[in-house]
Amino acid sequence: MKASAGGYARAESVGHALELLAAAEGQGRVLAGGQSLIAAMNMRLSVGDLLVDISKISDLSGVAVGDGALRIGALTRHAQVGSDPLVNVHTPLLRDAVSHIAHAAIRNRGTIGGALAHADPAAEFPACALALGAILHVDGANGARSVAAEDFFEDVFTTALNEGELLTSITVPVAENGEVQVLEEVARRSGDYALVGLCLVKRSAGHRIALFSVGPKPILAKGAMAALDAGDLDAAVESLSAEIDPPSDTQASAAYRRHLAGVLLRRAVARLKGDVA
Amino acid sequence: MTIPFNNPDRPNSYIGKTVPRPNAAKLVQGRGRYVDDIVLPRMLHVAFSRSPVAHAKIGTFDLEEAKAVKGVVRIFTGADLAEVCTPWVAVLAHLKGLKSPPEHPLAVDRACWVGEPVVAVVATSRAAAEEAASLVVVDYEELPAVTDTMTALDADTPVIHPELGDNLAFRRLHEEGDVDAAFKSAHKVVSARFRTARHTGVTLEPRSILVDWNPAEGQMTAYHATQAPHMMQTVFAKHLDIPESRVRVVCGDVGGSYGIKVHVYPDEVATAAIAKVMGRPIKFIADRLESFSTDIHARDHEIEAKIAVDEDGKILAIDVDDWTGIGPYSVYPRTSAIEGNQVVNLCGGPYDFANYRAQTTVVFQNKTPTCQYRAVGHPIAVAITEGLVDMAAAAIGMDPVEIRRRNMYADDAYPVTSPAKMRFEGLSHHASMDKLIEMMDYDALRADQAEARKHGKYRGIGIASFIELTNPSPFMYGIGGARISAQDGCTVRMDPDGSVVALSGVTEQGQGTEAMLSQVVAEGVGVKPSKVRVITGDTQVTPYGGGTWASRGAGIGGEAALQAARALRDSILGVAAAMLQTDANKLDIRDGQVVDADTGEERMPLEELGRIVYFRGDTLPKDLPRELVQTRHFITMEYPFAFTNGVQASYLEVDPDTGVVTLLKHWCVEDCGRVINPQLVDEQIRGGIVQGLGGALYEEIHYDEDGQLLNGSMADYLVPMAAEMPDMQIAHVETPTKESELGAKGAGEAGTAGAPAAVMNAINDALRPLGAQVTEMPFTPERILRALGKIND
Numbered sequence A: 001m002k003a004s005a006g007g008y009a010r011a012e013s014v015g016h017a018l019e020l021l022a023a024a025e026g027q028g029r030v031l032a033g034g035q036s037l038i039a040a041m042n043m044r045l046s047v048g049d050l051l052v053d054i055s056k057i058s059d060l061s062g063v064a065v066g067d068g069a070l071r072i073g074a075l076t077r078h079a080q081v082g083s084d085p086l087v088n089v090h091t092p093l094l095r096d097a098v099s100h101i102a103h104a105a106i107r108n109r110g111t112i113g114g115a116l117a118h119a120d121p122a123a124e125f126p127a128c129a130l131a132l133g134a135i136l137h138v139d140g141a142n143g144a145r146s147v148a149a150e151d152f153f154e155d156v157f158t159t160a161l162n163e164g165e166l167l168t169s170i171t172v173p174v175a176e177n178g179e180v181q182v183l184e185e186v187a188r189r190s191g192d193y194a195l196v197g198l199c200l201v202k203r204s205a206g207h208r209i210a211l212f213s214v215g216p217k218p219i220l221a222k223g224a225m226a227a228l229d230a231g232d233l234d235a236a237v238e239s240l241s242a243e244i245d246p247p248s249d250t251q252a253s254a255a256y257r258r259h260l261a262g263v264l265l266r267r268a269v270a271r272l273k274g275d276v277a
Numbered sequence B: 001m002t003i004p005f006n007n008p009d010r011p012n013s014y015i016g017k018t019v020p021r022p023n024a025a026k027l028v029q030g031r032g033r034y035v036d037d038i039v040l041p042r043m044l045h046v047a048f049s050r051s052p053v054a055h056a057k058i059g060t061f062d063l064e065e066a067k068a069v070k071g072v073v074r075i076f077t078g079a080d081l082a083e084v085c086t087p088w089v090a091v092l093a094h095l096k097g098l099k100s101p102p103e104h105p106l107a108v109d110r111a112c113w114v115g116e117p118v119v120a121v122v123a124t125s126r127a128a129a130e131e132a133a134s135l136v137v138v139d140y141e142e143l144p145a146v147t148d149t150m151t152a153l154d155a156d157t158p159v160i161h162p163e164l165g166d167n168l169a170f171r172r173l174h175e176e177g178d179v180d181a182a183f184k185s186a187h188k189v190v191s192a193r194f195r196t197a198r199h200t201g202v203t204l205e206p207r208s209i210l211v212d213w214n215p216a217e218g219q220m221t222a223y224h225a226t227q228a229p230h231m232m233q234t235v236f237a238k239h240l241d242i243p244e245s246r247v248r249v250v251c252g253d254v255g256g257s258y259g260i261k262v263h264v265y266p267d268e269v270a271t272a273a274i275a276k277v278m279g280r281p282i283k284f285i286a287d288r289l290e291s292f293s294t295d296i297h298a299r300d301h302e303i304e305a306k307i308a309v310d311e312d313g314k315i316l317a318i319d320v321d322d323w324t325g326i327g328p329y330s331v332y333p334r335t336s337a338i339e340g341n342q343v344v345n346l347c348g349g350p351y352d353f354a355n356y357r358a359q360t361t362v363v364f365q366n367k368t369p370t371c372q373y374r375a376v377g378h379p380i381a382v383a384i385t386e387g388l389v390d391m392a393a394a395a396i397g398m399d400p401v402e403i404r405r406r407n408m409y410a411d412d413a414y415p416v417t418s419p420a421k422m423r424f425e426g427l428s429h430h431a432s433m434d435k436l437i438e439m440m441d442y443d444a445l446r447a448d449q450a451e452a453r454k455h456g457k458y459r460g461i462g463i464a465s466f467i468e469l470t471n472p473s474p475f476m477y478g479i480g481g482a483r484i485s486a487q488d489g490c491t492v493r494m495d496p497d498g499s500v501v502a503l504s505g506v507t508e509q510g511q512g513t514e515a516m517l518s519q520v521v522a523e524g525v526g527v528k529p530s531k532v533r534v535i536t537g538d539t540q541v542t543p544y545g546g547g548t549w550a551s552r553g554a555g556i557g558g559e560a561a562l563q564a565a566r567a568l569r570d571s572i573l574g575v576a577a578a579m580l581q582t583d584a585n586k587l588d589i590r591d592g593q594v595v596d597a598d599t600g601e602e603r604m605p606l607e608e609l610g611r612i613v614y615f616r617g618d619t620l621p622k623d624l625p626r627e628l629v630q631t632r633h634f635i636t637m638e639y640p641f642a643f644t645n646g647v648q649a650s651y652l653e654v655d656p657d658t659g660v661v662t663l664l665k666h667w668c669v670e671d672c673g674r675v676i677n678p679q680l681v682d683e684q685i686r687g688g689i690v691q692g693l694g695g696a697l698y699e700e701i702h703y704d705e706d707g708q709l710l711n712g713s714m715a716d717y718l719v720p721m722a723a724e725m726p727d728m729q730i731a732h733v734e735t736p737t738k739e740s741e742l743g744a745k746g747a748g749e750a751g752t753a754g755a756p757a758a759v760m761n762a763i764n765d766a767l768r769p770l771g772a773q774v775t776e777m778p779f780t781p782e783r784i785l786r787a788l789g790k791i792n793d
């Protein structure tokens, strides 16, 4: 189908982008890598938006480390995240996630900010952000604010971002000594969205488990985390099953997804222990 | 003179060699000319408002908002087009009892599937036409939808077309021998229920047509992405009331077809009708989304089947009850009964057994119509047959290769007639199996499987023998009354510069038809393939023919080309003999030179002969024939079809916790008779295998019970992709058909025919120690875990 946009403007800076969004009177739509938005427009699922292209704002891109946290600019492309040496050392989970996201051409254009703002319940990065306890940094007409990942994802394609706000970066605590981060997922074909995916982070403070493709938004499986902290894997699997409410669709039923979540948790735990499956 | 094909050192030995594809550079450089590349003066675009419901009475239209969209020129409803286009009924006389209602280019009174075109919007751009189509308001009064195949004939199921009496489109029962007695006395009987999912072809280039009606000439020109230009010429002429001679169908580059582009689609006929009404060129390019609900679907079968064997594994009987739902209309003009009919014809194909019963029941439903798609019916018949044979082998504790060897027709048994009454001229099941077993190193693989199992890995080996129907004679369509040509022609001419032009009735859709023709003609005449220009796909230019489908391009079109090329060679040599004052049979043509046949000494380049014939014909003897244009046609006469055979094997691993199947390797040994171009044939086999693997593991069109299509996009209709595809090893046995000098049979569908069965058998081989079995395609992770009893609902 032919897309129908209400207009297009290229933002020169964050301030300019916010101005353009404000002037769009509710019709504004941020265009980052375009790998979800353009597809939606081409299917006429999204019609008449005034596109505000942020892809040329260079301050929004790149990775830096400071104050015990890694800061990743919203415009950093998936491929950059996957190959960045700081990401590799400090948040290997994000590096591993990239290899599961789509295909090379899409990873070259898609941005981490776009993936987080898009909030697809089957996407990797939102769940990684939850598992890592990331903080999302937002700028808007009313000033900048920070939102914890746990408060950011609200529903299918819905986040705490307000109209006219821009996600500018994400900060992730750098991995402590001995921290282990593991991502497990099953997809029908390589590059497809996961049928179910699971992130497991083991820190001195305890385990963190986040799942994706198991409901309307990525979830932190707190019951399973507590059970794992207590060293009871079976109880963790059982708890997990109760904590998720996965969808049924043409790829798999809820029952299959629920089963798979347990399998993935066992596999992730085996990897923590170094028994690579 | 015949060509000594088995001598690789013969002159001009292009047949049997990999030669470059003449059109490859053009396509790779983006210089192809697809329908959408053609822009004509005053051209308009059409987009369709399609039924959003599976079954509804069409009430009033509100077109005001749509008409107001900038760029909209005209809007047509079904009633408007019914005035200029007669409806079609897709039945064939030899498919006894087949019925189907008249179908119009735009639905009239009733819409019968989600996606059926209802209103056509013509505008100055596709975007404007689409925008307006989305604003068309149609008052649909919903009717109950029939979606389940197995209950379509039940008394309490509504009848989709009341005037037809019931939802039965076609039924055929074939019975040979005493099936019931064989089952009663058998050592072992194994039965199973199989299911193959609804697929579609997913061509890279979507369906495309641009029609130009020139009232001054009274001529219609359709630029059409089709496999069968002459068939379409007849269809447009007949239903739009134009003399056949005044319809020209041109098919330039076509981006894949797989059978999708050999049918008559209502939106394409509507495009032609609108062009005629408006007197302006009209373009319709289906987009990917509408393709899912309007390109033909296929393979939607449910089957109960059983096999009886004796202690030695000899097959005593096979009994098949096949059901398929074809949508609300049989598809014109080939009909939608062929697929079921093929299942009846092909089950048990490789095996020498006596008692066979098969019935196919073809019913109407409110879903997208189904029709012929690559390897029509074969993947279904092969899955049934090979699934049963493997289950029987397991039941009596016999190796799956051994049970096949005990039952396959002996390689020296031919000609034979199968219990399905198919006549085989010459097949090579045993030689092919031997080659496969050697190539895959069967014993080593079994050892690897056993070793893997010790480490908790579940690997499986699956074998699937198959037959494939190619080179169809008029027995396929012509005897049923369809104007679909089984013969094909080729005109070969030599131009003054000594180059050769070949015009052929078979068509190119990406499979390499033109490469095949260029090398056949090159060898036949005696020039380099690069000296041959091939022209296909223009009804006003090429000899009359059937086009490319049912794996007929090389076998039929190639033989016509060979004969025409040989005839041209003879006429060239006739002229050369006069010029050189010798006997024609003492001369030969090699590499574009007339040479002395014995010594190979060069006597005259073809350019010189061309110069004399075309510019100094006065110097030749007055009565010397100098026809440097020759046409030959070819049709098979002895056998209704040229059957080929082959055997495939799959090696894979099943993850019993997730149900995920990982393909490790795939093999195919195939006998398509003469291999004209090894690389093209191997790639046809590989591409076909990929499509078969798609059917086995990924592809499935889902509908809900109201007939809503649930996965009509590339995001959720999963086609096989490169990362999941295994390494494939291909080899050949060559049993040329004696019907032609070339000896070629078809190769385009064999890969698709056997791959799903090989994968099914490999999965079941892997699952057998766990006591599970799957027979419902595609074998999704979920279906495998359900078979393993691991999912609690």
Ligand SMILES: Cc1cc2nc3c(=O)[nH]c(=O)nc-3n(C[C@H](O)[C@H](O)[C@H](O)COP(=O)(O)OP(=O)(O)OC[C@H]3O[C@@H](n4cnc5c(N)ncnc54)[C@H](O)[C@@H]3O)c2cc1C
Residues within 6 Å of the ligand: A029, A030, A031, A032, A033, A034, A035, A036, A037, A038, A039, A074, A075, A100, A101, A102, A103, A106, A109, A110, A111, A112, A113, A114, A115, A117, A118, A120, A122, A123, A124, A125, A161, A165, A166, A167, A168, A191, A192, A193, A194
């Ligand atoms: C075939 C295919 C397969 C894919 N598979 C996967 C997969 O397996 N896993 C996965 O996670 N993703 C997948 N994706 C999606 C891909 O990762 C996208 O790149 C990502 O979801 C969106 O990022 P983007 O930069 O392209 O955003 P865009 O498409 O430009 O925007 C997406 C949405 O986010 C908003 N937005 C973007 N940036 C900002 C910002 N800085 N502030 C506020 N709002 C913003 C836009 O307004 C829009 O609503 C796939 C995409 C395709 C086409």
